[in-house]
Amino acid sequence: MKYESTQFESVVSPEKSIKTECGVFGIWIPKQGLDNNLNCSTITDVIFAGSLLNQHRGEESYGLAIGNGQEVLPPFTEMGLVRSAFQKYKKEGRKMDGHVGIGHNRYSTTGSSVIENAAPFYAKCESGGVALGQNGNLVNSPELKQNLDTLGVQCIGTTDSELMVHTIANAPGDTWEEKIEYTLKSSKGSFSLGIITKDTLYAARDAFGNRPLFVAMFNRGGKTGYAISSETQAFNILGDHIRDEILPGEMLRCNEDGLERWQWTDDIFEAFCGLELAYLMRADGRFKERTQIDEIRRKLGYHLALHYPANNVDYVTYIPESAKSSAEGYAEGLSNVLGRPVFSRTSMIKNRYGTLNGSFRGFINPDNSQRSEIGLSSYSPFDWMIGASIAMVDDSIIRGNTTSGVVNTTKNRVGNFRNNGAREVHLRIPWPPVKHSCPLGTDIQTADYLIYRELNENVDEVAKHLGVDSLAFLKPHEFQEVIDEVVGQHVGLCMGCVTGVYPPSIGEYTVSKLQLEGTK
Template identity: 30%
Template structure:
């Protein structure tokens, strides 16, 4: 296998991750796969570019050409590391898979950048994973005790070892055997010498879509926006519990798992997915506007302006303004060029930091009663600064309305979230939260209102239609590693750390 690594961003300035985004759930990861098309790696680069919002720490691509696998992995953004013809030329072939990463399980570092590759007895095999395995540490301990040697601290590598040690004969069966042993949430794309595989966990927590570029060229991607950028047609979502194999035989589908009621992540509708994507065939943008409308029905106020916290609050704010009959204005302007900064995050810079990313539009806010619309509150740190900034711009009253229920519990399914004790809603009442962030009032959409916005009558309390554990604390899979013994947790500290 030919393997190329770019150790860091090539900018001459010392870049650090922005210290001004600590009040959001960090996006999980994005996966992309393409089969049987010329310039597969070019398509993969474009697909990953459109999925950049799902993971901004690192990116990687593995391609296959004439019996040989080729790889390029880098820390940093896709555009910074896959932007030259020599890089693209180093990834020849008609099939490729790619991954953009924000570290959840396993932590940062080049050795954890995906896709992961291994030479197995049945041939070369590369895999990229979106999600998190809730029994990865337990399986890892078992594998290490049997002599397995791990090259990374990513939970995804467990799958490689499970495939390598499976007693089934062909690679597809080995892959399915491995899928049956893991718990948690996953969307996999995998590349072998003769096929491309896409797989989704039985609950469908993490998204994966299937597209078509031409008659015999297929695409897997985390979101439909990655199909749009290369002109591919959206066929359908990969179904929960489905394994799709694409080869010279065409498309083959199997469902090797026991049938269960799907529980896709509802936060895809709230924040993670790009608004121009489809989730379960439904426009994310329209759903977010619906969330704003439901929020207006539940939380009415005689205000002068509806102002979104950009950019994620914009569609919900439009829906709220339309339903409430209150003017929508861009009362906060976002600087789109601040994601990473060369400025060291000292206390002084942290205090000023929100103004690097957002600035109040004083001409619209002065003397007004303002409804601020945001998608969520996690720690509350940014909300404090936003409310204060709007007040300093002359707003008469500032009311913060949130387009999701209170975030009370961490996610264990591939989203980097704070521990429960650091989540504002798990430690304060809503009135206490309002006082903490300095708002005149604070309102959240109800969980039933959120379900109505995505097209359900209400939340089915006996068997919820979505994974909403971050709002309800009801986790749809076993949390095997989280409930491990103290000795096993000590092992986890040595082998796998959260970023």
């Protein structure tokens, strides 16, 4: 069924902004285990390890839930990074043995940065216990909450993930499959889900395929296990494996009967988040199973140079780390345009230990002041930039906090006395300029300061504000053309934060799940 795209703008209170670019990792193994390294007593270590490889998708909290064949154990959750949660789990002597489980990295909001909102979430009904972890954002959360209120169901937190797990537990149906499908069909928006019952691993993706989700099958000693993950690099801990993309509108089940997958809806309208490709996903991960993100970003950078060359620069560089591939592609393209070699050079080192509160990635930090601190204090420049004219590539500009801090460092804080810098900085961005909110799970809200929108969509004014000598972005159609070229087929993308045009069936909703904060 074909749909027309919908104009949409989310509404949220100005003092709160939402972030839900989370990471999910789940695994199922036979009850007898696979070998000495992967069995019921080591499954939590494997989930921690897989989740660590998804750490970039959420730094605010972490949790895991385990099913042991008899029940789903109450989830273990902790604020902060996966490593911190792992250390606490070990220090407290926790022991959650089982053969199925999920882990969840959370990336959320300033207003809801509390342990009550750490996933996975757990609920219980006559069929047993169920736990759920989500990546995405529902636009009809108030409807789900009202339905649960009518049933007398109380939630302890303010997330749509908790609403989904309680909806599953209270849904009509005699089987978990019927209950889960009922919930999927009742949920509007973006969701990539990992769900466990006492003995089964489920996964599901919304009809847009808006957020990534993959499944892997691995074999040891003639016994088979299954895993799901938001990104493919997490499967590396499994050794040899076969993996595949979970398709838009698809649901799957992994248990002792094997792997079964089916479409829970036929109303498919592919709208994968373009910002995932430009920034959020790891460069070593895969898209559409076969295409590495590094290859996509290199080609984006190459075409960025063809369309918007920075003439007379000495070198191309980048803001670490996610823009490195695009910068190397830009250097290759610029060399072709200028007819002379222009090399890409690393211009600074990013602090790999983050800020004192544990933050690493500026955009996914829930605190605006922390974003600025990351931009100013987390990058240490190299002296070769002094007096140089450089083309600097960054993956995207949303608010400008991190970018302006890095540009300031590049032009004014280089050298032994931190009082020198580059002669010229020409900034190039593969992701088109952002001027609209995102209702589907990225931290871009109507009330946010979006630098391109606030400066009246004037690129020269944005350049002046950031302190660069020139600035250029790919246009939406240019970005789309590159993705289609690299993948080898047309890819349905959501670029609503750029264009204001969003996938269908959400246009009637003008709420954010942050409005749940006001209902507690």
